[in-house]
Amino acid sequence: MASPGGAVGPPSPAVNGFRRLWQDLHDIGRSRDTGGYNRFAWTREDHDLREWFTAQCQQRGLDVTTDRMGNQWAWWGDPDAAVAAGDPGVVIGSHLDSVPDGGAFDGPLGVVGALAAIDHLRATGFTPTRPIGAVNFVDEEGARFGVACAGSRVITGVLGADRARGLTDRDGTSMAEAMRAAGRDPGTLGRDDETLARIGTFVELHVEQGRRLVDLGHAVGVGSDIWPHGRWRVDLPGEANHAGTTRLEDREDAMLGLAAMIIAARRAATQHGCVATVGKVNVVPGGVNAIASGATGWLDARGADADAVRRVVADVGAVVADFDGLVTQESWTPTTMFDPALAQQMAARLGGVPVIGTGAGHDAGILANDGIRTAMLFVRNPTGVSHSPDEWASADDCVAGVLALADVVSDLAGADAVRGDATDEQAEGPAA
Numbered sequence: 458m459a460s461p462g463g464a465v466g467p468p469s470p471a472v473n474g475f476r477r478l479w480q481d482l483h484d485i486g487r488s489r490d491t492g493g494y495n496r497f498a499w500t501r502e503d504h505d506l507r508e509w510f511t512a513q514c515q516q517r518g519l520d521v522t523t524d525r526m527g528n529q530w531a532w533w534g535d536p537d538a539a540v541a542a543g544d545p546g547v548v549i550g551s552h553l554d555s556v557p558d559g560g561a562f563d564g565p566l567g568v569v570g571a572l573a574a575i576d577h578l579r580a581t582g583f584t585p586t587r588p589i590g591a592v593n594f595v596d597e598e599g600a601r602f603g604v605a606c607a608g609s610r611v612i613t614g615v616l617g618a619d620r621a622r623g624l625t626d627r628d629g630t631s632m633a634e635a636m637r638a639a640g641r642d643p644g645t646l647g648r649d650d651e652t653l654a655r656i657g658t659f660v661e662l663h664v665e666q667g668r669r670l671v672d673l674g675h676a677v678g679v680g681s682d683i684w685p686h687g688r689w690r691v692d693l694p695g696e697a698n699h700a701g702t703t704r705l706e707d708r709e710d711a712m713l714g715l716a717a718m719i720i721a722a723r724r725a726a727t728q729h730g731c732v733a734t735v736g737k738v739n740v741v742p743g744g745v746n747a748i749a750s751g752a753t754g755w756l757d758a759r760g761a762d763a764d765a766v767r768r769v770v771a772d773v774g775a776v777v778a779d780f781d782g783l784v785t786q787e788s789w790t791p792t793t794m795f796d797p798a799l800a801q802q803m804a805a806r807l808g809g810v811p812v813i814g815t816g817a818g819h820d821a822g823i824l825a826n827d828g829i830r831t832a833m834l835f836v837r838n839p840t841g842v843s844h845s846p847d848e849w850a851s852a853d854d855c856v857a858g859v860l861a862l863a864d865v866v867s868d869l870a871g872a873d874a875v876r877g878d879a880t881d882e883q884a885e886g887p888a889a
């Protein structure tokens with residue numbers, strides 16, 4: 458297999474470790490029925506993943522710290538000395554949580570890839586001239602408390618501490634309560650300037666969640682931008698009553714508003730050239746033979762143009778108003794540009810790989826919008842499927858991503874370029 462940069466270096470035993478790292482995570486939060494993953498913030502599974510990350514970092518002699526939100530950072534070198542010298546470090550990593558019944562790659566590829574890249578750099582004798590950090594962001598998907606990228610949003614102050622603490626899951630458990638149950642003090646939440654100052658550059662390795670790299674014939678690509686996107690909660694009122702004895706004309710059925718809202722979202726997205734999704738609903742009381750007294754649907758809307766996304770939400774809002782419903786914005790991420798010069802530098806270094814945009818949100822985007830020099834590397838996804846148990850990437854492509862990451866880090870954190878290639882053993886890595 459050719460390395461992402463086109464150059465072929467010595468086989469690295471450290472990159473061979475990628476498969477072992479990957480296997481460590483295989484069973485954590487995995488559904489026996491679907492093979493998908495359920496790894497939500499501050500649950501048992503999240504705890505196990507965090508413990509795994511800590512143990513792996515400690516085995517490598519990396520100093521592990523947690524920030525005000527509980528994101529985990531591990532450092533090779535002294536990040537504060539670098540800050541004092543005015544030349545902060547290079548951070549790589551991603552997240553280990555998942556959407557409900559999610560895939561194995563979205564997030565873990567970037568965390569496992571960060572550890573494997575560090576192993577590779579070390580095995581090839583690389584000496585960093587800047588500290589290198591590995592991060593595991595907490596609650597990137599927002600699957601439990603509703604706000605995506607909660608870990609990076611809280612430390613950048615985009616998500617306020619009081620609001621974060623008060624977010625609730627389906628069972629009514631607040632984030633503050635969940636954090637306390639997981640042994641963390643929610644009182645620490647807030648913007649974390651000390652942590653942010655340590656990040657000179659952030660590079661997130663991630664599985665592609667589309668088919669651009671397939672079409673372009675590349676195993677690895679560099680990120681250019683993220684579409685503007687947001688989430689809105691839509692509450693629709695109704696009146697509980699008997700399904701058999703209440704005349705149709707006497708009903709206040711919350712489900713009719715919900716149905717109209719879902720259809721309106723699709724129609725408006727088509728009209729304005731966007732995408733819109735209602736993937737989560739809650740119906741009260743939820744009885745087959747009871748008219749719904751309330752219904753909530755969550756609208757996820759995205760597109761290349763922020764004004765067009767806003768028009769989708771406005772159109773949906775107009776329909777919802779006809780049913781006396783209420784639309785509440787839960788999050789909004791504006792158009793996000795990764796550092797264009799860095800993207801070009803990385804693409805050139807990796808042998809002219811494509812620079813592509815995405816409609817998926819990432820912690821990298823939140824950091825970029827906070828003014829941090831940020832980049833992403835994407836690994837080819839043969840089907841493009843993501844947020845599904847069917848999400849997949851080949852072992853060769855994952856290793857190509859790790860090698861690309863190591864190569865980029867060697868460029869950003871030191872004078873010596875490091876390149877490598879996969880061996881046959883590596884090619885047996887993560888499987889379907």
Ligand code: GLV
Pocket residue numbers: 597598605816817818819
């Ligand atoms: C995160 O994966 C998102 O784009 O919703």
Ligand code: MN
Pocket residue numbers: 556563598844
């Ligand atoms: Mn995701």
Ligand code: MN
Pocket residue numbers: 552563564597663819
């Ligand atoms: Mn992700």
